[in-house]
Amino acid sequence: MAAALDILGERWTLLIVRELLTGPCRYNELQANLPGIGTNLLADRLKFLTEMDIIRQRSQDGAKTRMYELTEQGESLRTAVLDLARWGLGMLGTPEAEEVVRPRWGVLAVEAMIDPRHAGPDEVYEFRLDDEVFHIDVKDGRVKVLHGKAPAEPALVVRTDAVTFVEIGAGRLNPLEATLTRRVVMEGAEEAVLRCSRLLGLMS
Structure with missing residues (x-):
């Protein structure tokens, strides 16, 4: 568990993984779907996750804009993230008006x-x-x-x-x-x- 938390325990890291579990994303999409994260912090987390072989970049259909997606190692976190989401559902209250809830x-x-x-x-x-x-x-x-x-x-x-x-x-x-x-x-x-x-x- 300590080894896992060394990689995943930083703020925002699992939320980035959560976003990519629903499909590849561009940088600006990740930033839009993670309200409150600064652009420098997002760039730092993406760089770290890439180095850890949890995510990778790829071009989509030859487009200049690159997408971020999970590697096989990253995809293997699906069960753990879903278990956390299932547990967290029971902790949720009614969303406040100022809280962002993404349909995705x-x-x-x-x-x-x-x-x-x-x-x-x-x-x-x-x-x-x-x-x-x-x-x-x-x-x-x-x-x-x-x-x-x-x-x-x-x-x-x-x-x-x-x-x-x-x-x-x-x-x-x-x-x-x-x-x-x-x-x-x-x-x-x-x-x-x-x-x-x-x-x-x-x-x-």
Whole structure:
């Protein structure tokens, strides 16, 4: 644990890893998604994580702007980060007005909430959090959370905003109340709604 904390225990380091677990990012995207981090500190952390072979830079489709992404070593932190996120959900209060909640964080929040023991039949659930779209793919008893729209007709489409989603995940807002007040809109068969809710641990 001490060896791990020597690398990951610095302020902002795991939050940078969290951002990259949802996909590659440009420098300015990382800075925008980490409110409060100074540009010099971000540059220092990225340099250190690169030296530790946790992240790397690459060009995207020949573009001049370089992206940061996780290496295999960095990707291996996914389980630990998800466990921390799952634990942290229970510590959250209702977000204050001045607090920033990024829709992109919903991808990891969903992944942290999933209980694969409740994986049902093969189907896809699509989530639209503000301008972020991702989906859960259930196939052969395995569950994956993927960016973008569902490749086929989803069994369920969930529309909400990032703040509402965090409140539900933290147990501060009842999913039924959120649905009745139209803070969450779900389109799909009732059976699919129930299966998705069980998968995310929102009902027993």
